[in-house]
Amino acid sequence: MSCARERRISDLRLGLKSVCFKAIVTEKSDVRAVTSRDGMPLLVCSVTLSDGTGEIPLTLWNNQTATVFKGDRVQLRDARVENFRGTTQLSLNRKTDGLIVLESGTKAPITGISN
Numbered sequence: 001m002s003c004a005r006e007r008r009i010s011d012l013r014l015g016l017k018s019v020c021f022k023a024i025v026t027e028k029s030d031v032r033a034v035t036s037r038d039g040m041p042l043l044v045c046s047v048t049l050s051d052g053t054g055e056i057p058l059t060l061w062n063n064q065t066a067t068v069f070k071g072d073r074v075q076l077r078d079a080r081v082e083n084f085r086g087t088t089q090l091s092l093n094r095k096t097d098g099l100i101v102l103e104s105g106t107k108a109p110i111t112g113i114s115n
Helices: 062-066
Strands: 019-028 032-035 041-050 055-061 073-084 087-092 099-103
Touching: 041 062, 055 062, 055 073
Parallel strands: 055 087
Antiparallel strands: 019 041, 019 073, 032 041, 041 055, 073 087, 073 099
């Protein structure tokens, strides 16, 4: 899965699909257990991503919750910009590996993220 065009968070608009970009995880909520509508147990948490042009939340599910930490530099591929309960956020396809940790716990500043 390759990115034809990398975007910046400031350029993201509701309804965009196949979004690709690199960012720093600036916040991570506690992981919590929830039950899906069909009764399946799930793990969920939220992270805030920043690339120096803006911030946007991303919800992580199940195995993804244990792979991303505050300070990580990540790459998103094939994300969607959606509205959930009045908040614009990113969503990943749960069947593809659209989140890659490029660098763990980097101390790089939020601004000036290089490709």
